[in-house]
Amino acid sequence: MSQYLLSVIHDPEDVAAMDAMTPEEMQAVFAAVGTFNERLQAEGAWVFAGGLQTHESTTTVDATGAETIVTDGPFAETKEYLGGFWIIEAPDLDAALKWAAEGSKACANRVEVRPFQEEPGA
């Protein structure tokens, strides 16, 4: 089994679309994601998942130099940011892509699939 990160990346258009959602539409997305999470758990694919606050709440910490520098905002100047993610366990990429398709449908967003590095000897 290998682990994969399924990340939900938001761009400004996605944010605008989410802002335009009615509470009922929002509720439907939450419900769909809830059902998807239950399926992941039932099938033993679930490792961890979470939704993140908006990127305005990001703080960057840099302790690589002599002093620790704390700054407001993300490190990379991009319009896209991570909105949420799942960490799943799957036998191979095909299985991970199937979960990603389900997750994408549930959260009404694109999903990026990335394999985790493996421990040597694993």
Add this chain to the structure above:
Amino acid sequence: MSDAHAAVERIYREEYGRVVASLVRRFGDIDIAEEAAGEALLVALEKWPRDGVPPNPGGWLTTTAGNRAIDRIRRESHRDAKHQAALMIHDDTPHEPTGPVEDDRLRLIFTCCHPALAPEARVALTLRLLGGLTVPEVAQAFLVPETTMAQRITRAKRKIKDAHIPYRVPATEDLASRLGAVLAVVYLIFNEGYLASSGEVPIREDLTAEAIRLARILRALLPDEPEVAGLLALMLLTEARRTTRVAGGELVVLSEQDRGGWDRTLIAEGHAIVRECLARARETGRGPGRYQLLAAINAVHTDAPTAADTDWEQIAALYAQLEAIAPSPIVALNRAVATAELDGPEVALAAVDKLPLSGYHAWHATRADLLRRLGHSAEARAAYDAAIAATENPAERAYLARRREQLRP
């Protein structure tokens, strides 16, 4: 290179896909498989010219490469545990032209053509691992620098490993969509050979031959997939006309080709497959897919003793069917060529002018021909100019330039 060496390399190339596929299954690692296959070639180059070619050269290469791979894994103890574990597997799968070993190549082609890989990487990997072309040969085939091609292949292999792209024939419910990607790669290889987009040589028969070879393997492995048969028939019927397609460095269009020069053996085989597909479609009630329809169109063309005998009604009907299942401006353009024969160039031109294909050389060439037939010389000249500017194929340029010169002032 001596004849003996050339003979060894020819056999090696022929057996390469089978050897590598079986090693990938056994060791779960493409790099190990390729390295071992390369070492087996060195041994073969040394032994075969001296001792003679073994009775089952493919089996010999697989066994030798397998032993080399095991030696290497033993030497390099830092290889991870999975590879060490592979040593424990006693591989007694016989190396035979049919059976489970053939399935190894099928697994490998689905890995090489996985949708998670970039399309150009799929083509490169397929030619490298299944076709046995060297990296410089693949680079040459697609006219990219060798280092670029080497990086492309390395990156794709790393993704297969890191993302765990499986080495497996997809499950039945996914087979149709995944097979589509495989067939697209094979057809792309063929087309790149048939009308090279650039470079000095207008037709690269090494690529067309390789695509046909891959399609034959696929057909043997997936005899119940009619689109595989359709693609093979399409390529056979196209390949049959290859030698008449260029004369004196100039492209010869279908209507002007010397039909006596067409390869009758390939045409007979192609026609037989098309008939088989039609019978199967009737039997199963499953309408023919894109490749079967294209094959049928080519069957109609190759059935006509002269260009004037072409059954354009049937060709137009087949294109209409194709447009219904796979609509595209290029299909519409080809359909308009049939329309020109049935309803005249004016009707065809009206249809062609509506298509959003101003970057496509064949669109300009078709317009030029229709305008020429309508006697609009000035407009035809401009369209020939645009067509020449849009293609780098030397034979096509030569043909278009001559046609342009023949226009009435």
